[in-house]
Each structure stands twice: as structure tokens, then as C-alpha cells.
Amino acid sequence: MDPETRMLPGEVRVFDPAGLERLVEALVEAGYRVLGPTVRDGAIVLDEIASAGELPHGWTAEQDAARYRLRRRDDDAMFGWAVGPHSWKQHFLPARARLWRAAAPAGQGPPTIEEEPPPERPLALLAARPCDLHAIAIQDRVLLEGRYVERDYALRRRDAFVVVVNCGVPGGSCFCASMGTGPRAERGYDLALTEVLDGGHRFVVEVGSARGAELLAAVGTSPAREEDLAAAHAVTDEAVFRMGRSLDTAGLPELLAANLEHPRFAEVAERCLTCGNCTAVCPTCFCTSVEDVNDLADGSAERWRVWDTCFSIDYSTIHGGSVRRSSRARYRQWLTHKFGTWVDQFGTSGCVGCGRCITWCPVGIDVTEELAAIRARDGEVDRALAR
Amino acid sequence: MTPVPHRVRSRVRETHDTWTLELESLAEPIRPRAGQFDMLYAHGVGEVPISVSGDHEGALTHTVRAVGAVTSALCSLEPGALVWVRGPYGNEWPLAEAVGRDLVVVAGGIGLAPLRPAIRHALAHREDYGVLSVAVGARTPADLLYVHEIEAWRARLDAEVDVTVDAATPGWRGRVGLVTKLIPGAPFDPENAVALVCGPEVMMIFVVRALVERGMPASRIWISLERNMRCGVGHCGHCQLGPTLICRDGPVYRADEVARLLEVREL
Numbered sequence: 276m277d278p279e280t281r282m283l284p285g286e287v288r289v290f291d292p293a294g295l296e297r298l299v300e301a302l303v304e305a306g307y308r309v310l311g312p313t314v315r316d317g318a319i320v321l322d323e324i325a326s327a328g329e330l331p332h333g334w335t336a337e338q339d340a341a342r343y344r345l346r347r348r349d350d351d352a353m354f355g356w357a358v359g360p361h362s363w364k365q366h367f368l369p370a371r372a373r374l375w376r377a378a379a380p381a382g383q384g385p386p387t388i389e390e391e392p393p394p395e396r397p398l399a400l401l402a403a404r405p406c407d408l409h410a411i412a413i414q415d416r417v418l419l420e421g422r423y424v425e426r427d428y429a430l431r432r433r434d435a436f437v438v439v440v441n442c443g444v445p446g447g448s449c450f451c452a453s454m455g456t457g458p459r460a461e462r463g464y465d466l467a468l469t470e471v472l473d474g475g476h477r478f479v480v481e482v483g484s485a486r487g488a489e490l491l492a493a494v495g496t497s498p499a500r501e502e503d504l505a506a507a508h509a510v511t512d513e514a515v516f517r518m519g520r521s522l523d524t525a526g527l528p529e530l531l532a533a534n535l536e537h538p539r540f541a542e543v544a545e546r547c548l549t550c551g552n553c554t555a556v557c558p559t560c561f562c563t564s565v566e567d568v569n570d571l572a573d574g575s576a577e578r579w580r581v582w583d584t585c586f587s588i589d590y591s592t593i594h595g596g597s598v599r600r601s602s603r604a605r606y607r608q609w610l611t612h613k614f615g616t617w618v619d620q621f622g623t624s625g626c627v628g629c630g631r632c633i634t635w636c637p638v639g640i641d642v643t644e645e646l647a648a649i650r651a652r653d654g655e656v657d658r659a660l661a662r
Numbered sequence: 663m664t665p666v667p668h669r670v671r672s673r674v675r676e677t678h679d680t681w682t683l684e685l686e687s688l689a690e691p692i693r694p695r696a697g698q699f700d701m702l703y704a705h706g707v708g709e710v711p712i713s714v715s716g717d718h719e720g721a722l723t724h725t726v727r728a729v730g731a732v733t734s735a736l737c738s739l740e741p742g743a744l745v746w747v748r749g750p751y752g753n754e755w756p757l758a759e760a761v762g763r764d765l766v767v768v769a770g771g772i773g774l775a776p777l778r779p780a781i782r783h784a785l786a787h788r789e790d791y792g793v794l795s796v797a798v799g800a801r802t803p804a805d806l807l808y809v810h811e812i813e814a815w816r817a818r819l820d821a822e823v824d825v826t827v828d829a830a831t832p833g834w835r836g837r838v839g840l841v842t843k844l845i846p847g848a849p850f851d852p853e854n855a856v857a858l859v860c861g862p863e864v865m866m867i868f869v870v871r872a873l874v875e876r877g878m879p880a881s882r883i884w885i886s887l888e889r890n891m892r893c894g895v896g897h898c899g900h901c902q903l904g905p906t907l908i909c910r911d912g913p914v915y916r917a918d919e920v921a922r923l924l925e926v927r928e929l
């Protein structure tokens with residue numbers, strides 16, 4: 276390899292918007308299925324893209340509780356927004372996935388189970404956010420790093436190439452700075468981009484892995500100067516102060532464990548529709564159910580894994596009925612799991628502060644507000660629950 | 663995590679709604695230990711967690727109460743029929759830790775199924791334990807599981823086996839009343855006993871209370887919990903009880919570690 280273009284992890288380079296075009300091309304050429312943000316139906320969503328032309332040029336999104344609006348920017352920024360309704364879990368842990376097929380039990384010898392083949396192409400994530408990387412690491416913890424490996428997730432997740440884009444324009448619902456998950460990615464990526472718009476339009480790129488370096492060699496970059504680095508840091512340093520929300524995380528697991536019968540749960544339950552939107556958009560929520568289906572024609576059977584939500588009454592059904600009948604109990608399960616018992620179960624918080632659950636809750640319930648309310652009235656007990 | 667095909671070797675009717683299946687593996691055998699469970703899949707119908715209820719010449723033994731679609735499908739399988747099984751999952755009854763102590767077993771309803779391998783183990787290794795005190799409760803005499811085996815246990819001189827029903831029917835000459843009532847008179851030494859309890863959750867709460875009242879520390883009482891389970895391996899989220907996942911950290915718990923959680927309504 277030309278010594279001029281040989282790069283190492285840790286190195287910082289710069290490219291212009293044309294470089295971004297070449298980055299997408301290089302990923303496609305390297306055999307990846309490239310997923311990236313694109314504008315559709317009034318939102319920035321994640322989908323397969325073939326060129327940088329499909330990225331959301333000159334768009335931003337205003338976000339607040341129960342509110343999301345696309346707006347034109349007065350510049351040509353490609354990443355001038357935070358996160359949309361989609362998260363990468365839709366690709367690593369799809370809402371519906373067939374896990375295997377089993378032939379009819381008739382005939383000689385044992386029937387066999389045919390597991391789904393691995394995806395043909397590994398995924399490349401273009402413009403994952405720092406909070407998204409943390410969310411992926413959390414799902415890895417649950418599905419790959421316990422005693423048992425989730426095969427389907429492992430196959431989809433394996434070899435995924437990650438281009439993270441550090442955040443310069445946090446959304447009104449974002450609180451990653453409070454959760455320690457953004458707005459700047461520290462690790463877990465192949466390439467980390469920061470979009471700099473101070474006059475010229477350029478991308479400062481940090482190399483996070485050997486294959487990141489290899490891919491970047493095909494893009495055509497120049498070495499980063501000190502002012503490029505400073506400009507990139509300024510973008511994320513300022514973003515910290517532009518977070519729409521914040522959360523006091525001190526001792527949250529203990530606070531919640533001590534307040535399971537707090538009156539706030541009944542209060543929020545009066546507003547909560549138990550629709551499960553929050554769990555669907557949350558990038559860490561991993562709960563699934565199985566559907567076993569039977570082909571009446573040939574007697575074969577299939578198993579599907581489908582997203583489930585702790586807001587459904589069936590989720591906790593055992594013989595004799597649902598354990599969490601009231602919406603109060605179901606909201607409590609969601610909140611205390613995310614911010615409390617997740618730590619007991621998996622050694623990490625279940626929230627990365629992306630704000631999706633706040634933006635996409637139809638009635639605007641805000642986890643940061645709920646937690647602050649419980650903290651403000653720490654120790655109060657719902658009288659209706661006293662035995 | 664992929665189901666292993668099994669054939670039903672035998673099917674025995676225990677009660678009007680409960681059957682014991684012996685399953686023979688057509689591939690790798692699955693060897694659960696007392697307290698653990700398997701995921702049993704009725705082809706094309708669905709998959710449910712079922713505790714191991716015995717061990718017999720290399721076959722897998724499960725006792726299933728038909729309460730819904732999947733359990734009914736399992737109970738209606740004839741010898742030779744196919745069942746898919748994955749496992750074993752979950753933890754075991756603390757039979758090794760109980761060595762040298764009195765062993766108290768309290769079962770309610772289908773809760774006797776997961777306890778039967780523990781009782782059989784204690785009877786087979788009788789010298790390892792002090793007093794062996796078994797209390798079995800059922801709703802009615804017709805709901806009693808393993809009647810012949812219980813009779814054989816009762817005939818032994820080295821075990822105290824007591825049976826009670828909530829409601830007697832004509833011809834029943836045994837005890838009537840909740841299983842908790844057997845605890846004050848059971849012949850074990852609370853200072854030196856280990857208790858294994860399984861049954862409906864409210865029953866377990868009251869049994870733990872009665873045992874504690876007899877002077878047993880809750881840390882030597884073990885209960886087996888049930889929640890909805892989809893995967894059995896800690897991935898689906900359904901079996902959470904506060905900080906624990908029952909399929910992964912249980913189903914067997916030390917009573918003092920979950921007492922607080924069981925007191926919270928709808929947790």
C-alpha cells in the first residue's frame with residue numbers, strides 16, 4: 276500500500292462532501308448492505324442507501340414531547356439533526372424474524388430443524404449516533420454476552436461496519452450528556468465523523484479500527500490539521516450545552532427500588548395509553564415473543580420471533596391471568612427496568628438518553644420528568660396500595 | 663437453543679387434567695437436574711416451560727397440567743408422537759447444601775412435580791439427610807398427583823409424609839385443610855433444616871411465613887417461582903421479577919432474597 280495512504284487506528288483525517296460520496300461507494304464495493312438516514316414520510320428514517328445523495332441534505336428535525344417536525348436548514352448540513360423514529364435494532368433484532376422451519380413429523384427418522392441462513396451481506400451503519408453505539412453495546416450485553424447467544428441477532432450483528440457521526444445538533448428530547456453516552460463517541464466504531472460547517476463544509480474522521488483505516492484509504496482524505504481537530508471538538512463541546520433535556524442519574528436504581536409504590540405511577544398511568552410506542556422506538560428494548568405457526572397443507576412448522584412490549588397485558592400472563600393488570604404496574608415495569616433493574620440484570624443502565632420515547636409518546640410522557648417527580652417526592656407511598 | 667426432537671415413550675394420566683410424559687431423545691439426550699426446567703414444544707402449536715418431574719432409564723420425565731392450548735396439546739400426545747425439547751434451563755434445588763440437615767419439602771398442586779425428583783433423590787441418598795418431612799397439599803383428592811408413589815413414600819419408616827386436601831370428597835379419610843396447617847406439627851428441627859417449597863405463589867408466601875414462625879431463617883427456605891417465559895435463556899424479557907430474570911437466576915430462589923419483591927403488588 277502507498278505509504279501516503281496507510282492509516283492506523285487513532286489517526287484523524289479530513290474529507291469534503293465528495294469524500295462522503297466515495298465513502299458510501301467504498302462501503303457498497305466492499306460488499307456491505309449500507310444503511311443510512313434518509314427523509315421519508317416527514318421523518319428521517321433509516322433505510323438501505325446506495326449513494327450519499329439519499330442522505331438528509333439540509334434538513335433538521337425539531338423534537339419535543341409528542342412532537343417531531345422536519346425543518347429546512349439554511350445550510351447544506353447532512354447530519355444536522357439527532358435521531359429519528361428508527362433505531363438500528365430494527366436491523367439487528369427485526370420486529371419480525373423467522374428463526375427456523377421444521378418439517379412435518381411424519382416419515383422415518385427424526386425430523387430436522389432448518390435454521391434461517393445468515394444474511395447475505397454484512398451491514399454497514401452510516402450515521403449511527405454515539406447514543407446508538409451505546410444502545411447496540413447494551414443489546415450485545417443482553418443477547419450475546421450472557422450465558423446463551425441469540426443466534427439470529429449474532430448473525431446479523433456479526434461483521435457490521437459502524438460509521439458513527441458525532442452530534443452537533445442535539446434534539447429537544449435528547450439527554451445523552453446526562454447518561455454519559457454522547458454527544459461524542461469514544462469507542463465502538465470503525466470510523467467516527469464530525470461534520471464541521473464553519474465556513475467550509477468538511478468531515479473530520481477518526482479511525483477506530485484497522486478495517487476502518489483500510490476503507491478510508493479508498494476514500495481519499497487529507498491529514499487533519501490542528502484547527503480541524505479543534506473545530507470537531509468544538510462541535511460536540513457546544514452540543515453538550517444544547518441538549519433539550521437532562522436527568523439526575525445519581526443512585527437511580529436505589530431510588531426506584533425504594534419507590535415501587537410511589538403515587539407518581541398511578542398519576543402517570545392516567546395519561547399512559549399502554550400503546551407501547553416507547554418500547555418500539557427505544558433502541559435498547561429487547562423484549563420479544565415467539566409465534567409458532569403451522570402449515571396445514573404439509574404439516575411443517577415455523578418459529579418466528581416478534582417484538583413484544585411490557586405494556587401489553589399478555590406480556591406477563593401466566594395461567595390464572597396477567598401479573599401486571601393495571602397500567603400503573605406496566606408503566607412501573609418500563610421505568611424501573613430502564614433506569615433501575617437493568618443495572619441489576621445486566622450491569623448497565625437500560626437508557627442511553629436518545630429521547631425517542633419522549634418524542635414518540637403520543638401523549639408526551641417524558642421519562643426525565645417522571646424520574647424527577649419521583650426523586651422530588653422520594654419515599655411517598657400510594658395509599659391505595661397499602662395492604 | 664434449537665429444539666431437539668423427542669418421541670413420547672409413555673404417557674400416564676395422573677389426574678383429570680394432568681399427565682406425565684416420558685420422552686426419549688432422537689438426538690442428544692437432555693439431562694436436567696432436580697429444580698430445572700425444559701422448554702417443550704408441541705409441533706406447530708407452541709412452546710412452554712415445564713419442570714423436570716423425574717428420571718427414568720434415560721428418558722426425560724415431565725408432568726404437565728392441561729390449562730391451555732399448548733399444555734393441552736402436550737397432554738394429548740400418544741406414545742410415539744413427536745415433542746421438541748430444549749434445555750435444561752434454570753438452577754437446581756440446593757440438595758447438596760442440605761446434606762447433613764433435616765429436609766422439609768412442601769408442595770401444593772402441580773408444585774409437587776418439580777419437587778418429586780428432589781424427594782426421590784433424598785430417599786435414594788437417605789443417609790445424607792436428617793429427618794425427611796414431606797407435606798403435600800391438593801385442592802381435592804382427585805387433584806393429587808403420584809398417588810401410588812406417595813403411598814409408597816408413606817409406607818417408609820424413614821420419611822414423614824403428610825397429605826392434605828383443601829376440600830374433601832366422599833371416601834377421603836385423610837386430612838382436610840391448607841398445607842400450611844401441616845407445618846406446625848411437622849417433625850423437623852427448625853434450627854437445622856432446609857426447606858424446599860413449590861406451589862401457587864400465595865401458598866408459598868404463607869408456607870414461608872409458617873416456616874419462619876417455626877423458627878427457620880428465611881435464608882434456609884427455597885421456593886420455585888413461575889412467570890411467563892418465552893425463551894428460557896434470558897433473552898425475551900418476560901420472566902422478570904424486579905432485579906432478576908427467573909429463567910436465568912431462578913426458578914429456585916432463597917426466600918429471603920425475593921420476599922420483598924413478592925410483597926409488591928403486580929411487580
Ligand SMILES: Cc1cc2nc3c(=O)[nH]c(=O)nc-3n(C[C@H](O)[C@H](O)[C@H](O)COP(=O)(O)OP(=O)(O)OC[C@H]3O[C@@H](n4cnc5c(N)ncnc54)[C@H](O)[C@@H]3O)c2cc1C
Pocket residue numbers: 592593594699708710711712713714715725726727728729730731732733734772775776887888889890891892913
Ligand atoms: C419454570 C416453570 C416451570 C413450570 N413447570 C410446569 C410443570 O412442571 N408442569 C406444568 O403443568 N406447568 C408448569 N409450568 C407452567 C406452564 O408453563 C404453563 O401452564 C403453560 O405455559 C401454559 O401454557 P398454555 O398455552 O397451555 O396455557 P394458556 O392458558 O393457553 O396460556 C395462555 C397464555 O398464557 C401464556 N402463559 C401462561 N403461563 C405461561 C408461562 N408460565 N410461561 C409462558 N407463557 C405462559 C401462554 O403464552 C398463552 O399465550 C411451569 C412454568 C414455569 C415458568
Ligand code: SF4
Pocket residue numbers: 553556557558559560613625626627628629630631632633642
Ligand atoms: S428509554 Fe427513552 S431515552 Fe432512554 S434509550 Fe430508550 S428511548 Fe432512548
Ligand code: SF4
Pocket residue numbers: 546547548549550551552553554586635636637638639640
Ligand atoms: S409512555 Fe407513552 S409511548 Fe409509552 S406506552 Fe405510555 S402512552 Fe405509549
